[in-house]
Amino acid sequence: MSTRWLDDTEMTAWVRLAAVLELLPGVLDSQLRRDAELTHYEYYVLAMLSEAPKRTLRMTALAQRTNATLPRLSHVVKRLEDRGLVERFPCPEDARATNARLTAPGWKKIKATAPGHVETVRQHVIDVLTPEQISQLAAITGAILESVDPDGNLSAVYRR
Amino acid sequence: MSTRWLDDTEMTAWVRLAAVLELLPGVLDSQLRRDAELTHYEYYVLAMLSEAPKRTLRMTALAQRTNATLPRLSHVVKRLEDRGLVERFPCPEDARATNARLTAPGWKKIKATAPGHVETVRQHVIDVLTPEQISQLAAITGAILESVDPDGNLSAVYRR
């Protein structure tokens, strides 16, 4: 079976997407590390908790919302717990499960950090695109996510 | 100064892009690790060398083409050298510089690996998009790269 290579247009799109994949996370990480001593992933964990009812989520649900595996989340939450930004406690309804809850310092942290982070996202993504392009980007990334994660095991959030 | 928060459309686009940033690299990495014992970044290094004249590039040029910092590249090339896929030698014109060259086994490796990798890229990105969306993606990622890397210090490749 012969390979279907990429044509020029496809190659341009892919090479640029690959570059974004490589560079953008670093930009987000370094702003957050500099201003808040958080990685982008840690920020996302705090942000998802801050929007949840009672600022509490089960580990599995939190992993799904943050597009991560459970082992990764477990390590990250432990570190956040050591820093006093999050606390864990056993789930009353299911003894297997663990709940993660944002603490008061965690809430203050995310409140203080959000504006700078949103500004960074605007600067490098949103504000460099036209409104049409923003809609296009949502459709394109939606299609990619469908194929990367067809069952929505991770990232339930991106579905409308 | 008050924060300009994201509206619904902007938020959808950003959340999905963030999910792609988190999930797609893992998909690419695991295919390559499974089929060729290479990370996506290592693959890219070999691929850029394979397209260069004499399959040779200076470390700085290679770092630029692969969107990486020099320290990162240096570590990766050392590992590839240990595996016999790449070799390094001092640059004749500038004694400060180092050239990296693809070896014969490295050439065979990239030749054998490329079809499977292209297939993965097609499956998860190219083939899930319409031709219009592929053009849109190139424009969108181009704009993002302009802001992330305005001087083209990294990633000179994405420029037309």
Place this chain on the structure above:
DNA sequence: GCATGATGGTTGTAGCTACAACCATTAGGA
């Protein structure tokens, strides 16, 4: 010539992630 700064690259190390192994609890049958 020879300082001084810029350029090109390597190395050491701390910290995060992936993967696999593992344990506890729950659910579903027979």
Place this chain on the structure above:
DNA sequence: TCCTAATGGTTGTAGCTACAACCATCATGC
């Protein structure tokens, strides 16, 4: 009532990346 499989989560460890420190060479001005 067990037995088994599935679910929910944690832990250990190897391996990669980021950051800073470092060294050598080149270029410039005087």
